[in-house]
Amino acid sequence: MISPPLSGCAASPQGDATGGLARPAPRWHWPGPRPVRRERGAALLLAMLTVTLVATFAAASMWQQWRAVEVETAERGRVQSTWILVGALDWSRLILREDGRSGGADHLAEPWAVPLQEARLSTFLAADKNVSQVDDATTDTTEAFLSGQISDMQGRLNLTNLVDNGNVQTLALRQFTRLFERLGLPLQELSLLTDALRRAQATTGTDSTNAPLLPPTMSQLGWLGLAPTTVARLAPHVTLLPVRAPVNLNTADIDVLLAAIDGLDMASAQKMLQAREARHFRTLSEVRDLLGASIDINEGAHAVASSYFEVRGRLRLGDAMVDERSLVRKQGIEVTTLWRERGAFDRETAPGAREAQR
Structure with a gap:
């Protein structure tokens, strides 16, 4: 009895009953890893994570910087508004002081009784060295508007x-x-x-x-x-x-x-x-x-005369609006501020209401 050929070996021509040619032995290949492709994928993932982190940190830094700028801008606007309204109050006190020089009765035909309609702040600023504040690039008053009025509290x-x-x-x-x-x-x-x-x-x-x-x-x-x-x-x-x-x-x-x-x-x-x-x-x-x-x-x-007046001022600076009112006492030419408060106040007299009172 003829034994079968071993696995992986070709049969001899004599052992083939059919007399045909022997089949070639199969070639086995070891499925090894592909290190080059895996390293490329890891590098790409690491690069994407790095870009994401850098973008996140950059966005956070820009937001903090923007916030700091906004806070500084708001604080600067508040300080500017405070000084402008203080100047408006001093201006009103000067008007009442001049009224006190003349003495006599206080009535609605006097200069203090004329309300100041909203006007651009630059129109009140004096020119310096023949350069108006409107043309002066160092002074930003193009978006500042001032209005106000003096009311007789008596x-x-x-x-x-x-x-x-x-x-x-x-x-x-x-x-x-x-x-x-x-x-x-x-x-x-x-x-x-x-x-x-x-x-x-x-x-x-x-x-x-x-x-x-x-x-x-x-x-x-x-x-x-x-x-x-x-x-x-x-x-x-x-x-x-x-x-x-x-x-x-x-x-x-x-x-x-x-x-x-x-x-x-x-x-x-x-x-x-x-x-x-x-x-x-x-x-x-x-x-x-x-x-x-x-x-x-x-x-x-x-x-027919008064000693107590309320001074109201409103400053519109860009999109922000600040209201302030003060109570002043007039005694001759001496005008004293008794209190000041700031907030969102409604106008007690609309334009033309003072004319209706007359």
């Missing part, structure tokens, strides 16, 4: 007149009662306001322990329990001065006139407005002659 009813040394003043209470009725405000809030002012001024007794804080400005009247809508309605007609002060009949609007003068009707109030538009009241005697002896003009409650 042309309104003074809340401080309501209470004196813890006692409610009858005349002032009648004035505020008429004002609340004319504005359609509930008299319960007037009672609440009067009681809160009385307790705020209390220095001894049980009321002093639970007394509310006396608000320094009209915007804080909510401390005394008034509703925000009531405060908003009262704002154009009421003020809160540090001392008792009479109402200036030359600058008060018709609502304040009707509230401030006992027995004054609408026809007489219109007559007062027409008379002072033609010629302001120089003395209270002129008001008495106009209204007649039946209407009492009290020197303690009425006047």
